[in-house]
Each structure stands twice: as structure tokens, then as C-alpha cells.
Amino acid sequence: xxxxxxxxxxxxxxxxxxxxxxxxxxxxxxxxxxxxxxxxxxxxxxxxxxxxxxxxxxxxxxxxxxxxxxxxxxxxxxxxxxxxxxxxxxxxxxxxxxxxxxxxxxxxxxxxxxxxxxxxxxxxxxxxxxxxxxxxxxxxxxxxxxxxxxxxxxxxxxxxxxxxxxxxxxxxxxxxxxxxxxxxxxxxxxxxxxxxxxxxxxxxxxxxxxxxxxxxxxxxxxxxxxxxxxxxxx
Numbered sequence: 001x002x003x004x005x006x007x008x009x010x011x012x013x014x015x016x017x018x019x020x021x022x023x024x025x026x027x028x029x030x031x032x033x034x035x036x037x038x039x040x041x042x043x044x045x046x047x048x049x050x051x052x053x054x055x056x057x058x059x060x061x062x063x064x065x066x067x068x069x070x071x072x073x074x075x076x077x078x079x080x081x082x083x084x085x086x087x088x089x090x091x092x093x094x095x096x097x098x099x100x101x102x103x104x105x106x107x108x109x110x111x112x113x114x115x116x117x118x119x120x121x122x123x124x125x126x127x128x129x130x131x132x133x134x135x136x137x138x139x140x141x142x143x144x145x146x147x148x149x150x151x152x153x154x155x156x157x158x159x160x161x162x163x164x165x166x167x168x169x170x171x172x173x174x175x176x177x178x179x180x181x182x183x184x185x186x187x188x189x190x191x192x193x194x195x196x197x198x199x200x201x202x203x204x205x206x207x208x209x210x211x212x213x214x215x216x217x218x219x220x221x222x223x224x225x226x227x228x229x230x231x232x233x234x
Contacts, residue, residue: 006181007232011221013178014188014230018223021148021164022129024065029150029162031057032073036154046159047081051088058090059097061164067174068092069145070100070165073152074114076124079159085115086160102138112138119147123161127151128225134168134196134205144168144205146196168205172197184233189218191227203231 035053036046054073061071072089080086085104090097102112114120122130133146149163171188179186179199187203188196195207203209209231212218221228 004183006183007186007219007230010178010182010186010232011219011230014175014228015221015223017174018221018226018228021065022150022223022226024061025129025148025150025163028057028061028071028164029152032152032160032162033154036152036159040154042155045079045081046075046086046154048086054088055090055097055099058088062090062092062097065164067166067170068164069167069170071163072100073160073162074120074149075160076158077115079154079157085113087112087114119149119163120161123149123151124158126225127158129163131190131226133190134194137165137167146171146190168196182232185216185231186233187231189229189231193218193229195231196228 032054036050039050040046058072062068070089070091075086077083077085084106087102087104089100091100103110105111117132119130119132129148129150131146131148134144137143137145145165145167147163147165149161151161152159175197176199179197182199185200185202187198189209190196193209195203195205195209198204212231215234216231217234219230219232221230
């Protein structure tokens with residue numbers, strides 16, 4: 001079904017934005033594959049002493065992608081010498097990239113069990129990129145964010161995921177100007193049909209759209225593996 005010109009332009013713009021983000025996410029994951037494959041003998045595990053160079057990759061991603069509010073990698077505990085989770089994630093700071101510190105001790109009161117979260121499990125299961133959100137930032141900023149990751153491998157074995165965080169606010173700055181060209185209420189939806197961005201107050205972040213309201217329809221977006229769609233006027 002052909003789309004009215006403003007709708008088609010919005011769909012194309014959003015697809016282009018996320019396709020470019022996907023290329024960058026896969027490139028970051030490939031950088032980690034190269035980094036650790038060059039350091040580790042086949043069959044060995046990652047340890048804290050092997051992490052040199054990862055910060056530079058994450059810091060470069062943050063510098064090249066101002067929309068990102070965090071970037072780095074999380075590791076499979078099965079591939080870590082210490083036998084528990086390893087999270088290397090940085091956020092932009094006034095003096096450059098700043099290390100994010102979370103409780104990775106399974107016995108800790110605020111244990112961050114990232115290996116059970118969709119941005120990790122889906123990428124591990126499918127071998128492809130995935131995006132999770134919107135969800136409220138675990139740092140307590142009360143901002144909605146999304147986490148976009150791709151798996152990386154060392155000597156062919158799944159070792160973890162690499163990617164970035166982006167706030168809904170940053171996505172609004174990037175995508176709303178085009179979405180507001182659509183005449184009528186429209187919203188970008190995630191794979192669970194929850195609202196990421198709406199072009200008006202009709203649809204709020206996190207709202208679940210179980211079925212297209214009267215006078216609207218849901219159009220799948222041509223962005224591989226992310227499962228996005230747009231709710232647009234019929």
C-alpha cells in the first residue's frame with residue numbers, strides 16, 4: 001500500500017537513522033571481536049587484564065555519536081576468567097568518558113543481572129543486533145532510554161554484546177521534526193507495540209498499542225532485527 005508523501009518521508013527518515021545506528025553498533029562489536037581475538041589464545045577466558053583498548057573503542061563511539069548517553073560491552077560470565085559478570089560501560093563526562101560502576105556481585109543488594117535482560121539474551125540467542133526499551137534508566141535519572149546491542153565473538157565463541165544507550169529525549173530531537181510533518185497522530189513503536197516516540201500528546205512513551213485505533217494503521221518498518229513499526233493515520 002502506497003504511503004502519503006509526508007508519511008513515506010517520515011518512515012524513510014526513521015529507517016535511515018536506525019540503519020546507520022545499526023552499522024555503527026555492528027562495527028563496535030566487530031572492533032571488540034578483533035581486540036580480544038588478537039589478545040587471547042583459543043579457548044582462554046577474558047580477565048580484567050585483557051580489557052586495555054576497550055575504553056578507547058567506547059569513548060570513540062561516544063564522540064562520534066553524540067546522541068549516545070553510554071557505550072561499551074557486557075560479557076558472558078561463562079567467558080570471564082573470574083566466573084561472574086563483567087560490564088565495561090562508559091558515559092560522556094566533562095573530562096571525557098567516565099566508567100559506569102554497577103553491582104555485579106550475585107550476592108549484592110543491588111545486583112545488576114544484565115545476562116537476563118533482553119539486550120543481552122536476544123543478541124546471544126539470535127546472533128543479531130537487538131534493541132531494548134524504552135525503560136527507565138537504571139542509574140536513577142528517571143529518563144527513558146533504549147539499549148541497542150550486537151553480539152561479539154572470540155575465536156567463534158559468543159563472548160558478550162557491545163552497543164550503546166540512547167535517551168528517548170535524544171531520539172525525539174533526531175526524529176520528531178520529520179514525524180511532525182505527518183498530518184495526524186503518529187507514533188514509533190517497538191517490537192512489543194509500545195510507544196517510543198509520539199508526534200503529539202495522543203500517545204505517551206511506554207503506552208502499549210494492542211490494536212490500531214480507528215482511523216489509524218500500523219506499518220512495519222524496514223529495519224532488520226529491531227521489530228519497529230509506525231502507527232500512522234489510515
